Amino acid sequence: MTLQSPSTDLTSFEGKVAVVTGGSRGIGKAVCDELIRRGAKVVIGAISDKGREVAKQYNKEAGKKVAVFLRTDVSRYDDNKALFQLAENEFGGVDIAILNAATCDNADNLFSPLDDKLEERIFNVNAVGLIKSSKVAILHMAKRGGGSIVCTSSAAGFYSVPALIAYVATKHAVIGYVKSCTFLPEVCNVRVNAVCPSFADTTFMDNVKTIDGAPEPFYDFVDTVPTVPMSVIIDGVFKYLCDNTANGKTVMAYPTGIEVIEAPEWHYSLLTDDSLKAQDIYLKKAIPHSKQQLSRALERYEKEQKERPI
Structure with a gap:
C-alpha cells in the first residue's frame, strides 16, 4: 500500500540547507564534504566535538559561513530541536536531513550483561534517535514547503549477522520506518529514503572487534569481504536527494555499485x-x-x- 507524489526539487544544491547527524566523521563527514562541494550549507550534529573543527574548516575554505556545528545526542528531543532550530536561525530553514548518527556499542548483545542502560543505548541512538530526528526534521521541512530526508541504514537492515544481533535489529527498524513513510509527500512534500551500505571502509566498528578482551571471530570473515567505496555510498545518498519521485525506498551500496531494493507487495x-x-x-x-x-x-x-x- 503506497501513496506517492513528486516532492521538492533538489537537482541544484546551491543555497540549500542540510542538517547532518553524525556528520563529524565517516559517512556523515563524506556526505557533508559533497554537500559543501555542491553549494549547500550544512549544520553538523554529532556527539563528538570534532564536528566543530569540521565546520570551521569548511568556513575557512569557503571564506564565509557555510557550516555550523552543535553537539547533539539524537536520542534526546531537546538536542534534535536545538539542532534544527540552529539551521533555521543561521541559514533560514531546512531542505535536507541526512540522518546518519549511529553507534555499535553492545552490538553483540545476546550474552552481554543484563544492564538496562547498556542494552538500551544502541536502540535509543540507532532507531529511536533516528525517528526523533526525522519527526523534528519533518516539522521544519513542512514549514519550508518540503524537503528530503535520507537515513543511513545498513546491509544489516536486510541480512542476518549473529555477531551484531542488536545492531542488526536497529537497522531493520530503520528500514521498516522508512518504508512506512510513503504517504508523506502528499501530506507535507517531504520524502524519506534510506541508503544501506555493506561493509564500509571506516573505523565505525573498530571497538566491537573484541568482546571482553577476546577477538570476535566474525571479523576474520569480515576482513575477507570487499568494502564498499565511499563514492558508492555518496552516489546512493545523492540518488535519493536528486530523484524527486523516490520515496520510502531503500538502496543498497555494494562494492559493485548501488542497487534499489524493492519492498514486497502485499500477499x-x-x-x-x-x-x-x-x-x-x-x-x-x-x-x-x-x-x-x-x-x-x-x-x-x-x-x-x-x-x-x-
Whole structure:
C-alpha cells in the first residue's frame, strides 16, 4: 500500500540547507564534504566535538559561513530541536536531513550483561534517535514547503549477522520506518529514503572487534569481504536527494555499485474484494487525516519553541 507524489526539487544544491547527524566523521563527514562541494550549507550534529573543527574548516575554505556545528545526542528531543532550530536561525530553514548518527556499542548483545542502560543505548541512538530526528526534521521541512530526508541504514537492515544481533535489529527498524513513510509527500512534500551500505571502509566498528578482551571471530570473515567505496555510498545518498519521485525506498551500496531494493507487495491472500474496497476508502481519508495531524503538530511545536527559554 503506497501513496506517492513528486516532492521538492533538489537537482541544484546551491543555497540549500542540510542538517547532518553524525556528520563529524565517516559517512556523515563524506556526505557533508559533497554537500559543501555542491553549494549547500550544512549544520553538523554529532556527539563528538570534532564536528566543530569540521565546520570551521569548511568556513575557512569557503571564506564565509557555510557550516555550523552543535553537539547533539539524537536520542534526546531537546538536542534534535536545538539542532534544527540552529539551521533555521543561521541559514533560514531546512531542505535536507541526512540522518546518519549511529553507534555499535553492545552490538553483540545476546550474552552481554543484563544492564538496562547498556542494552538500551544502541536502540535509543540507532532507531529511536533516528525517528526523533526525522519527526523534528519533518516539522521544519513542512514549514519550508518540503524537503528530503535520507537515513543511513545498513546491509544489516536486510541480512542476518549473529555477531551484531542488536545492531542488526536497529537497522531493520530503520528500514521498516522508512518504508512506512510513503504517504508523506502528499501530506507535507517531504520524502524519506534510506541508503544501506555493506561493509564500509571506516573505523565505525573498530571497538566491537573484541568482546571482553577476546577477538570476535566474525571479523576474520569480515576482513575477507570487499568494502564498499565511499563514492558508492555518496552516489546512493545523492540518488535519493536528486530523484524527486523516490520515496520510502531503500538502496543498497555494494562494492559493485548501488542497487534499489524493492519492498514486497502485499500477499494475494490478504487482498480480498472487501479489503481492496476498504483500502480505497482508507487511501481517500488518509491524506486529509494526516494533514490535520500535521497542522496540530506544527501548532504544538511552534508554541513549544516560543515558550522555550533562550
